[in-house]
Amino acid sequence: MARFLIVTDEAGDWRPYLPSENMVLVNDYLDMGAYSDNGATQVINLCRSYDYLSSGYYCSLMAEARGHRVLPRVMTINDLSQDRFFSLPQTGLDKLPADTDVLAFKIYFGHCDIPALEKMCRKIFERFTVPVLDMKLQKVAGKWQIEKVEPFAYQDLSDSEQDSFAQYLEVFSQKVWRMPKPSKRYRYEMAMLVDEQEKMPPSDKGALKRFVKAANRIGMDLKLIGPNDMATLGEYDGLFIRSTTNISNFTYRFAKAAEKMGLVVMDDTESIMKCTNKVFLTELLNHNKVPMPKSMIVKASDPDWADNLIATIGLPVVLKVPDGAFSLGVVKVKTRESLLEQAEITFGHSALILAQEFLPTDFDWRIGILNRQPIFACRYYMSRGHWQIYQHHQSGRVSSGSFDTLDLKTVPKSVVDAALKAANLIGDGFYGVDLKEIDGKACIIEVNDNPSVDHGVEDLFLGDLLYDRIMTEFLRRIQLRGF
Incomplete structure (x- = not known):
């Protein structure tokens, strides 16, 4: 579990709040070699100013150089100073009084005191992860626009604002650093993003448990997090997405935020973008002369x-x-x-x-690819009396065909080669390549950035070794980054 530090300019800045052993002065934090041991550390930078070359700026810069998780990151500071115009999420704004044309408020760690705007504030915090943001919105031609978004010094908060700041800092801190410590200490901490409400997740509960055990076997702690746990990302070294990905849903935002924090992410935002849009993928495969329908x-x-x-x-x-x-x-x-x-x-x-x-076949191949190497092979058969593997009934029920899982050595070379060629165009992440085999020739149907791994299906041949290989790849990448 990461330790945490609250960095501020002067000891008196923290006087309105409860004393904390975790509070350190920025001048102490900036000492050469200070707090630079190998332990995982979360830093909340509460310096009055984040201006370029200020103490607050250097605090975030030094934190990143030491491998600490810091809020805000230097990239965030630069984005605020250079790119303050972005598309404002409109969620909740329609619930405000119709005669309101100007709105000024503060966002504390992704929260505000206006209930209708909570979701919007979380999205803004995901974009600009700054402890306190000063917001001003104005309605122009019937649509709300951002007039101002700036970091706000917590030292200048009013008495009532101090209460809100303390409240939301407590909420944030409980998610980030006050989680119970595991009974066994692990060298690295990983998050596995799941959505318990998803009807067809890429991994069932049996597989999720085996991923956790595989991580533990190689010295990593793997915790399940959900769509509302983005604030906890700074606690981890890696993010494994086990919820169906899409550019427009929370999985992409989690991947983007984790990448900004320097986590090892699988799958990464570029893979999500390339794989989840079939038009893009088709153009990519066609341009590179990969066989397809x-x-x-x-x-x-x-x-x-x-x-x-x-x-x-x-x-x-x-x-x-x-x-x-x-x-x-x-x-x-x-x-x-x-x-x-x-x-x-x-x-x-x-x-x-x-x-x-339309290419009718009895089954589709699925070749699992990890870091440009095949790791499993399945044949998914069409649902009975249907032309697809999955059949979605009007009642909402989903049926599927049978399957078998094979030793990769028994899979036709043309199938494996085509799968590798397609996956390598995407990147070096974890992919599931779907193919049809017709007259001995392989034909790519699609590349999935977040392939299914269910217990008793994709792991049927390798067993626990499949989970070990995936978790070992995370460990390798984390160690390469020097966390």
């Missing part, structure tokens, strides 16, 4: 798209929503009429649709 990107703005699609690919054809997962947003159409009908529905969600030729 006949494909066409259909544009809503093209009046002749239907004729061009039928002439290029033919019918039946498979239409895919660019950011769908687990067979969601994927439909097969057999006639021109159903093609137009389904496309109209999909165009309501996206300006582009991916169309691919």
